[in-house]
């Protein structure tokens with residue numbers, strides 16, 4: 001589904017990604033691990049289109065997407081969540097989700113002003129999708145609440161809902177459990193598994209909670225200093241010498 005070939009990305013003198021290649025298969029939960037500053041978010045940012053790599057290529061379902069916009073990638077079904085929530089906190093949950101659908105609105109200004117025909121049908125469809133997502137992620141009790149009123153764990157779930165409303169084929173999750181307590185973490189892990197298994201959504205996950213990563217990933221890639229250290233099943237990666245020594249050493253991967 002995704003083919004990343006020898007990508008490089010630098011910021012001034014800092015090489016954030018140094019020749020990383022990997023593929024993600026349809027239906028997988030593929031996790032990226034590594035210490036702080038290893039380049040995980042940078043890799044996610046090149047896949048979602050926030051940054052274009054200096055060199056290398058990225059293909060999604062066979063199509064070269066290396067230099068196309070975030071907006072176009074979303075339309076292809078490639079959607080991400082953010083480590084620091086990208087929600088409008090002064091708006092309700094429902095309004096945030098409806099707004100996230102705006103990229104799918106294809107009708108023009110004229111028809112939207114007069115609000116008939118195609119525009120009306122599309123609005124109905126947006127509403128249907130949003131309602132399904134609200135049900136799926138059990139957000140009904142907070143649909144009319146302002147985002148700032150919600151606990152951090154619930155805000156993270158709304159962020160996940162925002163991404164789901166774009167009906168992703170490939171969902172990129174940037175630290176979905178960050179800042180959560182144990183119960184919230186378990187809930188989020190369950191939702192991620194359900195989205196993967198029931199909605200057939202392929203997932204790329206960045207997460208610092210190694211228990212979760214080991215539990216739910218089909219394959220894992222480990223990065224350090226912008227380079228790939230290893231890639232494989234959870235047991236292959238956890239038994240890799242370089243990963244192991246990093247764990248036993250400074251615990252910097254935890």
Ligand SMILES: Nc1ncnc2c1ncn2[C@@H]1O[C@H](COP(=O)(O)OP(=O)(O)OP(=O)(O)O)[C@@H](O)[C@H]1O
Pocket residue numbers: 011014015016034035036037038039040041042043
């Ligand atoms: N916008 C930027 N401007 C300058 N340097 C950046 C930028 N984004 C990332 N970097 C640098 O690139 C390197 C990789 O950062 P990145 O955020 O991708 O790592 P990470 O593995 O996601 O780290 P963390 O686990 O802390 O989120 C770091 O040295 C970081 O300081």
